[in-house]
Amino acid sequence: MSLALPSLGTENQSPYQVESRREILALLKGFRDKSQLISLMINNGSEAFITSVLDIDDANNTVIIDSAPGHEANQRIVEASSVFFDGLLDRISIQFSSSKLQRTQFEGRPALQMPVPTSVIRLQRRENYRINTPVSMPIKCVIPIETESGKQNQKFSLVDISCGGIAILDDRNLIDITIGTCYEFCQIDIPNIGLIDLTLQIRNSQELTLLNGKTTRRIGCAFVNLSSRTLTSVQRYIMKLERERNAKMTGM
Template sequence: MPDYDAAKLSGISDLKGSEKYLIRNKAEIRNQLISLARKPDIITAYFNEGKRYMLTAVLGTIDDRGLVVLDFGPDDATTKQAIASGRLVCTAKHDGVPIRFSCENLKSARFQSLPAIAAPLPKSMHRLQRREFFRVTTPKLSGPRCEIPVPEGSLPHQLTILNISIGGAGMVDTSGRLHTQVLERFEGCRLFLPDHEVLEIDLIIRNNWTETTSNGELLSRYGISFEGLTVNDNAELQRYIFHLQILDPQ
Protein backbone atom coordinates (compact mmCIF):
# COMPACT_ATOMS: atom_id res chain seq x y z
CA MET A 1 0.00 0.00 0.00
CA PRO A 2 1.18 3.57 -0.61
CA ASP A 3 2.78 5.27 2.40
CA TYR A 4 0.83 8.54 2.50
CA ASP A 5 2.03 9.46 6.00
CA ALA A 6 5.59 10.04 4.70
CA ALA A 7 4.48 11.71 1.47
CA LYS A 8 5.95 14.97 0.19
CA LEU A 9 4.00 17.15 -2.22
CA SER A 10 5.24 17.38 -5.81
CA GLY A 11 5.01 20.83 -7.42
CA ILE A 12 2.63 21.26 -10.32
CA SER A 13 5.13 23.49 -12.14
CA ASP A 14 8.31 21.39 -11.75
CA LEU A 15 8.66 20.91 -15.51
CA LYS A 16 7.09 24.16 -16.72
CA GLY A 17 5.44 22.27 -19.61
CA SER A 18 8.59 22.31 -21.75
CA GLU A 19 8.09 20.49 -25.05
CA LYS A 20 11.56 18.96 -24.92
CA TYR A 21 10.47 16.81 -21.95
CA LEU A 22 7.26 15.59 -23.64
CA ILE A 23 6.68 11.86 -24.23
CA ARG A 24 3.93 10.82 -26.65
CA ASN A 25 4.84 7.19 -27.30
CA LYS A 26 2.07 5.02 -25.80
CA ALA A 27 4.37 2.12 -24.90
CA GLU A 28 6.86 4.45 -23.20
CA ILE A 29 4.08 6.13 -21.21
CA ARG A 30 2.77 2.72 -20.10
CA ASN A 31 6.24 1.60 -19.02
CA GLN A 32 6.72 4.78 -16.99
CA LEU A 33 3.35 4.25 -15.26
CA ILE A 34 4.33 0.68 -14.39
CA SER A 35 7.60 1.99 -12.94
CA LEU A 36 5.62 4.42 -10.77
CA ALA A 37 3.45 1.51 -9.57
CA ARG A 38 6.31 -0.74 -8.44
CA LYS A 39 7.20 1.11 -5.22
CA PRO A 40 4.65 2.74 -5.51
CA ASP A 41 5.64 6.41 -5.82
CA ILE A 42 3.28 8.88 -4.16
CA ILE A 43 1.52 11.17 -6.64
CA THR A 44 0.16 14.64 -5.92
CA ALA A 45 -2.95 14.95 -8.10
CA TYR A 46 -4.27 18.49 -8.60
CA PHE A 47 -7.85 19.27 -9.61
CA ASN A 48 -10.22 22.24 -9.88
CA GLU A 49 -7.61 24.17 -11.90
CA GLY A 50 -4.89 23.42 -9.36
CA LYS A 51 -6.82 24.83 -6.40
CA ARG A 52 -7.25 21.43 -4.73
CA TYR A 53 -5.15 18.30 -4.55
CA MET A 54 -5.24 14.72 -3.35
CA LEU A 55 -2.58 12.09 -2.72
CA THR A 56 -2.69 8.91 -4.75
CA ALA A 57 -0.46 6.35 -6.48
CA VAL A 58 -0.45 4.32 -9.67
CA LEU A 59 -1.65 0.78 -8.93
CA GLY A 60 -1.22 -0.57 -12.44
CA THR A 61 -2.54 -0.53 -15.99
CA ILE A 62 -5.29 -2.54 -17.70
CA ASP A 63 -3.77 -2.97 -21.13
CA ASP A 64 -6.71 -4.56 -22.97
CA ARG A 65 -8.88 -1.59 -21.99
CA GLY A 66 -6.20 1.10 -22.26
CA LEU A 67 -6.63 2.24 -18.65
CA VAL A 68 -4.42 3.42 -15.83
CA VAL A 69 -5.58 2.66 -12.29
CA LEU A 70 -4.91 5.05 -9.40
CA ASP A 71 -5.31 4.39 -5.69
CA PHE A 72 -8.47 5.83 -4.15
CA GLY A 73 -6.32 7.81 -1.72
CA PRO A 74 -6.47 8.35 2.05
CA ASP A 75 -9.43 10.80 2.06
CA ASP A 76 -12.66 9.46 0.55
CA ALA A 77 -14.42 12.84 0.45
CA THR A 78 -11.53 14.56 -1.35
CA THR A 79 -11.21 11.67 -3.81
CA LYS A 80 -14.92 11.82 -4.70
CA GLN A 81 -14.59 15.55 -5.36
CA ALA A 82 -11.54 14.90 -7.54
CA ILE A 83 -13.41 12.28 -9.59
CA ALA A 84 -16.35 14.67 -10.01
CA SER A 85 -13.97 17.35 -11.34
CA GLY A 86 -13.24 15.08 -14.31
CA ARG A 87 -9.50 15.80 -14.59
CA LEU A 88 -6.36 15.31 -12.54
CA VAL A 89 -2.93 16.80 -13.16
CA CYS A 90 -0.63 14.22 -11.58
CA THR A 91 2.90 15.04 -10.46
CA ALA A 92 5.50 12.76 -8.89
CA LYS A 93 9.21 12.18 -8.54
CA HIS A 94 10.48 8.76 -9.62
CA ASP A 95 14.03 8.18 -8.34
CA GLY A 96 14.20 11.95 -7.85
CA VAL A 97 13.22 12.77 -11.44
CA PRO A 98 10.07 14.97 -11.88
CA ILE A 99 7.17 13.48 -13.87
CA ARG A 100 3.82 15.00 -14.80
CA PHE A 101 0.77 13.69 -16.67
CA SER A 102 -2.97 14.33 -16.86
CA CYS A 103 -5.85 11.90 -16.36
CA GLU A 104 -9.32 12.65 -17.73
CA ASN A 105 -12.71 10.91 -17.86
CA LEU A 106 -12.22 9.67 -14.31
CA LYS A 107 -14.35 6.80 -13.01
CA SER A 108 -14.71 5.09 -9.67
CA ALA A 109 -13.54 1.49 -9.96
CA ARG A 110 -12.28 -1.52 -8.07
CA PHE A 111 -8.82 -2.99 -8.50
CA GLN A 112 -7.77 -6.20 -6.78
CA SER A 113 -10.95 -5.92 -4.67
CA LEU A 114 -10.08 -2.41 -3.44
CA PRO A 115 -11.63 0.98 -4.37
CA ALA A 116 -9.68 2.81 -7.07
CA ILE A 117 -9.84 5.42 -9.81
CA ALA A 118 -9.71 4.39 -13.48
CA ALA A 119 -8.91 6.65 -16.43
CA PRO A 120 -7.74 6.26 -20.03
CA LEU A 121 -3.97 6.12 -20.41
CA PRO A 122 -2.51 9.64 -20.66
CA LYS A 123 -1.89 10.80 -24.22
CA SER A 124 1.35 12.47 -23.17
CA MET A 125 3.71 12.73 -20.23
CA HIS A 126 6.39 15.19 -19.17
CA ARG A 127 9.54 13.61 -17.76
CA LEU A 128 12.84 15.29 -17.06
CA GLN A 129 15.76 13.33 -18.52
CA ARG A 130 18.33 12.10 -16.00
CA ARG A 131 21.18 13.64 -17.98
CA GLU A 132 19.46 17.03 -17.62
CA PHE A 133 18.69 16.56 -13.95
CA PHE A 134 21.99 15.47 -12.42
CA ARG A 135 24.81 17.98 -12.43
CA VAL A 136 28.56 17.48 -12.67
CA THR A 137 30.89 19.43 -10.38
CA THR A 138 33.24 21.72 -12.31
CA PRO A 139 36.98 22.25 -11.63
CA LYS A 140 37.85 24.92 -9.04
CA LEU A 141 40.78 26.09 -11.14
CA SER A 142 40.25 27.16 -14.76
CA GLY A 143 36.60 26.19 -14.58
CA PRO A 144 33.71 27.41 -16.76
CA ARG A 145 32.09 30.79 -16.31
CA CYS A 146 28.98 32.60 -17.46
CA GLU A 147 28.69 36.14 -18.75
CA ILE A 148 25.33 37.91 -18.36
CA PRO A 149 25.00 41.10 -20.44
CA VAL A 150 24.02 44.39 -18.81
CA PRO A 151 22.02 47.11 -20.63
CA GLU A 152 23.48 50.48 -21.56
CA GLY A 153 26.98 49.23 -22.26
CA SER A 154 28.03 48.45 -18.68
CA LEU A 155 30.41 45.62 -17.94
CA PRO A 156 28.66 42.22 -18.04
CA HIS A 157 28.14 40.16 -14.89
CA GLN A 158 30.74 37.39 -14.53
CA LEU A 159 29.52 34.28 -12.70
CA THR A 160 31.53 31.21 -11.78
CA ILE A 161 29.87 27.89 -12.68
CA LEU A 162 30.08 25.43 -9.77
CA ASN A 163 28.16 22.55 -11.34
CA ILE A 164 26.57 21.95 -14.71
CA SER A 165 24.19 19.67 -16.60
CA ILE A 166 22.55 19.68 -20.02
CA GLY A 167 19.55 21.45 -18.51
CA GLY A 168 21.15 24.04 -16.24
CA ALA A 169 23.85 24.99 -13.76
CA GLY A 170 24.66 26.19 -10.28
CA MET A 171 26.53 29.50 -10.26
CA VAL A 172 28.04 31.97 -7.82
CA ASP A 173 28.40 35.74 -8.17
CA THR A 174 31.45 36.73 -6.14
CA SER A 175 31.07 40.40 -7.03
CA GLY A 176 27.56 40.69 -5.60
CA ARG A 177 26.57 43.02 -8.47
CA LEU A 178 23.82 40.82 -9.89
CA HIS A 179 20.40 41.56 -8.41
CA THR A 180 17.67 39.30 -9.72
CA GLN A 181 14.60 37.31 -8.77
CA VAL A 182 13.27 33.82 -9.40
CA LEU A 183 11.95 33.24 -12.96
CA GLU A 184 13.74 36.30 -14.31
CA ARG A 185 15.06 35.65 -17.82
CA PHE A 186 18.37 36.84 -19.26
CA GLU A 187 18.88 36.70 -23.01
CA GLY A 188 22.12 36.63 -24.97
CA CYS A 189 24.26 35.16 -22.18
CA ARG A 190 27.56 33.44 -22.93
CA LEU A 191 28.96 30.22 -21.51
CA PHE A 192 32.74 29.95 -21.55
CA LEU A 193 33.72 26.29 -21.41
CA PRO A 194 37.51 25.73 -21.22
CA ASP A 195 38.89 24.17 -24.43
CA HIS A 196 35.40 24.24 -25.98
CA GLU A 197 33.27 26.59 -28.04
CA VAL A 198 31.67 29.64 -26.41
CA LEU A 199 27.90 29.10 -26.27
CA GLU A 200 25.33 31.87 -26.49
CA ILE A 201 22.13 31.00 -24.63
CA ASP A 202 19.27 32.38 -22.55
CA LEU A 203 19.10 31.77 -18.80
CA ILE A 204 16.17 31.58 -16.38
CA ILE A 205 16.75 32.01 -12.64
CA ARG A 206 15.14 29.04 -10.85
CA ASN A 207 16.34 29.75 -7.32
CA ASN A 208 18.76 32.06 -5.50
CA TRP A 209 20.17 32.38 -2.01
CA THR A 210 23.07 33.91 -0.08
CA GLU A 211 25.60 31.93 1.90
CA THR A 212 28.45 32.95 4.18
CA THR A 213 31.93 31.52 3.72
CA SER A 214 34.23 30.47 6.56
CA ASN A 215 35.95 33.88 6.42
CA GLY A 216 32.66 35.78 6.63
CA GLU A 217 32.34 36.62 2.92
CA LEU A 218 28.82 36.73 1.48
CA LEU A 219 28.28 34.84 -1.76
CA SER A 220 25.22 35.02 -4.00
CA ARG A 221 24.28 31.57 -5.33
CA TYR A 222 21.97 30.86 -8.28
CA GLY A 223 20.34 27.81 -9.77
CA ILE A 224 19.54 28.43 -13.43
CA SER A 225 18.08 26.59 -16.40
CA PHE A 226 19.35 26.87 -19.98
CA GLU A 227 16.98 27.98 -22.74
CA GLY A 228 17.46 28.32 -26.49
CA LEU A 229 20.28 25.80 -26.93
CA THR A 230 20.78 24.89 -30.58
CA VAL A 231 21.48 21.31 -31.58
CA ASN A 232 25.16 22.16 -32.03
CA ASP A 233 25.32 23.96 -28.67
CA ASN A 234 23.68 20.99 -26.97
CA ALA A 235 26.25 18.63 -28.48
CA GLU A 236 29.12 20.91 -27.44
CA LEU A 237 27.80 21.08 -23.88
CA GLN A 238 27.44 17.30 -23.75
CA ARG A 239 31.06 16.92 -24.90
CA TYR A 240 32.23 19.25 -22.14
CA ILE A 241 30.24 17.39 -19.47
CA PHE A 242 31.56 14.06 -20.75
CA HIS A 243 35.08 15.50 -20.51
CA LEU A 244 34.45 16.45 -16.85
CA GLN A 245 33.12 12.97 -16.09
CA ILE A 246 36.29 11.43 -17.47
CA LEU A 247 38.45 13.72 -15.34
CA ASP A 248 36.42 12.95 -12.21
CA PRO A 249 34.37 9.74 -12.57
CA GLN A 250 33.08 10.15 -9.01
Protein backbone atom coordinates (compact mmCIF):
# COMPACT_ATOMS: atom_id res chain seq x y z
CA MET A 1 0.00 0.00 0.00
CA SER A 2 5.82 3.75 -4.23
CA LEU A 3 4.72 6.75 -2.11
CA ALA A 4 2.78 8.34 -4.91
CA LEU A 5 0.02 5.76 -4.57
CA PRO A 6 1.32 2.73 -2.69
CA SER A 7 -1.91 0.79 -2.58
CA LEU A 8 -2.66 1.05 -6.30
CA GLY A 9 0.34 -0.76 -7.69
CA THR A 10 0.46 -0.34 -11.46
CA GLU A 11 -3.18 0.66 -11.90
CA ASN A 12 -4.01 3.50 -14.24
CA GLN A 13 -4.93 6.29 -11.86
CA SER A 14 -6.34 8.89 -14.29
CA PRO A 15 -9.95 7.56 -14.36
CA TYR A 16 -10.09 7.95 -10.58
CA GLN A 17 -8.42 11.36 -10.24
CA VAL A 18 -10.49 14.22 -8.83
CA GLU A 19 -9.27 17.77 -9.45
CA SER A 20 -12.42 19.77 -8.70
CA ARG A 21 -11.71 21.86 -5.60
CA ARG A 22 -15.35 21.71 -4.58
CA GLU A 23 -15.36 17.90 -4.72
CA ILE A 24 -12.06 17.68 -2.86
CA LEU A 25 -13.36 19.93 -0.08
CA ALA A 26 -16.54 17.85 0.14
CA LEU A 27 -14.50 14.64 0.55
CA LEU A 28 -12.31 16.19 3.25
CA LYS A 29 -15.37 17.49 5.10
CA GLY A 30 -16.84 14.00 4.86
CA PHE A 31 -13.81 12.61 6.71
CA ARG A 32 -14.15 15.36 9.33
CA ASP A 33 -17.90 15.11 9.85
CA LYS A 34 -17.92 11.30 10.09
CA SER A 35 -14.73 11.12 12.19
CA GLN A 36 -13.25 8.61 9.76
CA LEU A 37 -9.68 7.54 10.51
CA ILE A 38 -7.00 7.95 7.83
CA SER A 39 -3.63 6.23 7.41
CA LEU A 40 -0.72 8.68 7.14
CA MET A 41 2.43 7.19 5.58
CA ILE A 42 5.99 8.45 5.13
CA ASN A 43 9.27 6.99 3.88
CA ASN A 44 7.64 5.07 1.01
CA GLY A 45 5.07 3.54 3.34
CA SER A 46 7.59 2.05 5.76
CA GLU A 47 6.24 4.17 8.60
CA ALA A 48 2.52 4.77 9.14
CA PHE A 49 0.31 6.54 11.66
CA ILE A 50 -3.42 6.83 12.22
CA THR A 51 -4.82 10.35 11.94
CA SER A 52 -8.08 12.20 11.24
CA VAL A 53 -9.25 15.46 9.67
CA LEU A 54 -9.93 18.00 12.44
CA ASP A 55 -10.81 21.07 10.38
CA ILE A 56 -10.76 22.57 6.88
CA ASP A 57 -10.09 26.29 6.39
CA ASP A 58 -11.26 27.05 2.86
CA ALA A 59 -10.31 30.74 3.05
CA ASN A 60 -6.70 29.98 4.01
CA ASN A 61 -6.51 26.81 1.89
CA THR A 62 -5.46 24.59 4.80
CA VAL A 63 -6.41 21.23 6.26
CA ILE A 64 -5.73 20.50 9.92
CA ILE A 65 -5.16 16.89 10.94
CA ASP A 66 -4.46 15.11 14.21
CA SER A 67 -0.78 14.89 15.09
CA ALA A 68 1.15 11.68 15.65
CA PRO A 69 2.02 10.62 19.21
CA GLY A 70 5.40 11.98 20.23
CA HIS A 71 7.63 14.91 19.20
CA GLU A 72 10.04 12.76 17.17
CA ALA A 73 7.30 11.16 15.08
CA ASN A 74 5.83 14.55 14.19
CA GLN A 75 9.28 15.86 13.33
CA ARG A 76 9.79 13.00 10.86
CA ILE A 77 6.41 13.81 9.30
CA VAL A 78 7.11 17.53 8.79
CA GLU A 79 10.59 16.73 7.44
CA ALA A 80 9.32 14.05 5.03
CA SER A 81 9.67 14.87 1.33
CA SER A 82 6.18 13.53 0.75
CA VAL A 83 3.35 12.29 2.95
CA PHE A 84 0.71 9.88 1.64
CA PHE A 85 -2.85 9.55 3.00
CA ASP A 86 -5.30 6.70 2.50
CA GLY A 87 -8.78 6.52 4.01
CA LEU A 88 -12.14 4.88 3.43
CA LEU A 89 -15.21 7.11 3.08
CA ASP A 90 -18.64 5.64 2.28
CA ARG A 91 -17.15 2.46 0.75
CA ILE A 92 -14.75 4.51 -1.41
CA SER A 93 -10.96 4.57 -0.97
CA ILE A 94 -9.71 8.19 -0.94
CA GLN A 95 -5.99 8.79 -1.43
CA PHE A 96 -3.92 11.97 -1.62
CA SER A 97 -0.46 13.28 -0.78
CA SER A 98 1.29 16.41 0.46
CA SER A 99 4.85 17.65 0.91
CA LYS A 100 4.24 20.72 3.07
CA LEU A 101 3.04 19.62 6.50
CA GLN A 102 3.64 21.99 9.41
CA ARG A 103 3.09 21.92 13.14
CA THR A 104 0.13 23.88 14.50
CA GLN A 105 -2.39 23.95 17.35
CA PHE A 106 -6.07 23.06 17.20
CA GLU A 107 -8.37 23.69 20.14
CA GLY A 108 -5.41 23.87 22.48
CA ARG A 109 -3.65 20.68 21.45
CA PRO A 110 -0.88 19.79 18.97
CA ALA A 111 -1.91 19.21 15.37
CA LEU A 112 -0.55 19.29 11.84
CA GLN A 113 -1.64 21.40 8.90
CA MET A 114 -1.13 21.24 5.14
CA PRO A 115 -2.51 22.87 1.99
CA VAL A 116 -5.78 21.54 0.59
CA PRO A 117 -4.66 18.91 -1.96
CA THR A 118 -5.02 19.93 -5.60
CA SER A 119 -6.06 16.40 -6.57
CA VAL A 120 -7.15 13.17 -4.91
CA ILE A 121 -7.66 9.61 -6.09
CA ARG A 122 -11.14 8.20 -5.54
CA LEU A 123 -11.38 4.42 -5.96
CA GLN A 124 -14.59 2.45 -5.81
CA ARG A 125 -14.19 -1.29 -6.26
CA ARG A 126 -17.76 -2.45 -5.95
CA GLU A 127 -16.91 -6.11 -6.43
CA ASN A 128 -14.76 -6.10 -3.31
CA TYR A 129 -16.48 -3.50 -1.17
CA ARG A 130 -14.72 -3.34 2.19
CA ILE A 131 -16.51 -2.48 5.40
CA ASN A 132 -15.02 -1.93 8.82
CA THR A 133 -15.97 -4.48 11.47
CA PRO A 134 -17.41 -3.22 14.79
CA VAL A 135 -14.85 -1.92 17.28
CA SER A 136 -17.23 -2.45 20.21
CA MET A 137 -17.61 -6.17 19.43
CA PRO A 138 -14.34 -7.26 17.77
CA ILE A 139 -14.55 -10.16 15.31
CA LYS A 140 -11.77 -12.71 15.73
CA CYS A 141 -9.97 -14.70 13.07
CA VAL A 142 -8.26 -17.92 14.19
CA ILE A 143 -5.05 -18.71 12.29
CA PRO A 144 -2.83 -21.79 12.94
CA ILE A 145 0.70 -20.47 13.61
CA GLU A 146 3.79 -22.69 13.47
CA THR A 147 5.71 -22.72 16.77
CA GLU A 148 8.56 -24.78 18.21
CA SER A 149 6.03 -27.14 19.76
CA GLY A 150 3.89 -27.41 16.63
CA LYS A 151 0.99 -25.45 15.21
CA GLN A 152 -1.09 -23.43 17.64
CA ASN A 153 -4.30 -21.54 16.95
CA GLN A 154 -3.92 -17.81 17.52
CA LYS A 155 -6.68 -15.17 17.46
CA PHE A 156 -6.42 -11.88 15.56
CA SER A 157 -8.88 -8.98 15.47
CA LEU A 158 -10.48 -8.09 12.13
CA VAL A 159 -10.21 -4.50 10.87
CA ASP A 160 -12.39 -4.87 7.80
CA ILE A 161 -13.87 -7.53 5.54
CA SER A 162 -14.85 -7.84 1.87
CA CYS A 163 -15.82 -10.67 -0.44
CA GLY A 164 -12.17 -10.80 -1.49
CA GLY A 165 -10.45 -10.90 1.87
CA ILE A 166 -9.88 -9.37 5.28
CA ALA A 167 -7.51 -7.07 7.14
CA ILE A 168 -6.36 -8.12 10.60
CA LEU A 169 -4.21 -6.71 13.40
CA ASP A 170 -1.14 -8.64 14.53
CA ASP A 171 -0.02 -6.95 17.76
CA ARG A 172 2.52 -9.66 18.59
CA ASN A 173 4.15 -10.06 15.15
CA LEU A 174 3.21 -13.74 14.99
CA ILE A 175 2.37 -13.93 11.28
CA ASP A 176 4.88 -14.47 8.48
CA ILE A 177 4.17 -11.40 6.33
CA THR A 178 6.02 -12.67 3.24
CA ILE A 179 3.76 -11.80 0.30
CA GLY A 180 2.07 -14.95 -1.00
CA THR A 181 2.33 -16.95 2.24
CA CYS A 182 -0.81 -19.07 2.69
CA TYR A 183 -2.44 -20.10 5.94
CA GLU A 184 -4.85 -23.03 5.73
CA PHE A 185 -7.55 -24.11 8.19
CA CYS A 186 -8.33 -20.56 9.35
CA GLN A 187 -11.69 -19.69 10.88
CA ILE A 188 -13.78 -16.58 11.48
CA ASP A 189 -16.63 -16.59 13.97
CA ILE A 190 -19.26 -14.33 12.40
CA PRO A 191 -22.12 -13.21 14.70
CA ASN A 192 -25.48 -14.80 13.88
CA ILE A 193 -23.82 -16.85 11.11
CA GLY A 194 -21.24 -18.99 12.90
CA LEU A 195 -17.81 -20.33 12.11
CA ILE A 196 -16.60 -20.21 8.53
CA ASP A 197 -13.52 -22.12 7.35
CA LEU A 198 -11.10 -20.59 4.88
CA THR A 199 -7.56 -20.32 3.54
CA LEU A 200 -5.83 -16.94 3.69
CA GLN A 201 -2.99 -15.56 1.55
CA ILE A 202 -0.83 -12.67 2.76
CA ARG A 203 -1.07 -9.72 0.33
CA ASN A 204 0.35 -6.72 2.21
CA SER A 205 1.33 -5.47 5.65
CA GLN A 206 1.84 -2.15 7.35
CA GLU A 207 3.23 -0.98 10.68
CA LEU A 208 0.84 1.43 12.40
CA THR A 209 1.18 3.73 15.37
CA LEU A 210 -2.20 4.24 17.04
CA LEU A 211 -3.36 7.47 18.66
CA ASN A 212 -2.53 6.03 22.10
CA GLY A 213 1.09 5.56 21.03
CA LYS A 214 0.93 1.77 20.77
CA THR A 215 2.20 0.10 17.62
CA THR A 216 0.53 -2.72 15.72
CA ARG A 217 0.78 -4.43 12.35
CA ARG A 218 -2.10 -4.33 9.88
CA ILE A 219 -2.08 -7.30 7.49
CA GLY A 220 -4.16 -7.61 4.34
CA CYS A 221 -5.18 -11.18 3.47
CA ALA A 222 -6.95 -12.53 0.39
CA PHE A 223 -9.39 -15.44 0.47
CA VAL A 224 -8.12 -18.48 -1.46
CA ASN A 225 -10.58 -20.72 -3.33
CA LEU A 226 -13.52 -19.55 -1.25
CA SER A 227 -16.49 -21.90 -1.54
CA SER A 228 -19.78 -20.49 -2.80
CA ARG A 229 -21.38 -21.32 0.55
CA THR A 230 -18.71 -19.43 2.48
CA LEU A 231 -18.88 -16.51 0.05
CA THR A 232 -22.63 -16.30 0.65
CA SER A 233 -22.03 -16.17 4.42
CA VAL A 234 -19.49 -13.37 3.99
CA GLN A 235 -21.89 -11.43 1.76
CA ARG A 236 -24.69 -11.81 4.32
CA TYR A 237 -22.46 -10.43 7.06
CA ILE A 238 -21.32 -7.47 4.94
CA MET A 239 -24.95 -6.64 4.12
CA LYS A 240 -25.82 -6.83 7.82
CA LEU A 241 -23.01 -4.41 8.73
CA GLU A 242 -24.11 -2.10 5.93
CA ARG A 243 -27.70 -2.02 7.20
CA GLU A 244 -26.55 -1.33 10.75
CA ARG A 245 -24.20 1.45 9.59
CA ASN A 246 -26.93 3.10 7.52
CA ALA A 247 -29.37 2.87 10.43
CA LYS A 248 -26.92 4.68 12.72
CA MET A 249 -26.30 7.39 10.11
CA THR A 250 -30.02 8.05 9.72
CA GLY A 251 -30.69 7.86 13.45
CA MET A 252 -33.02 4.87 13.20
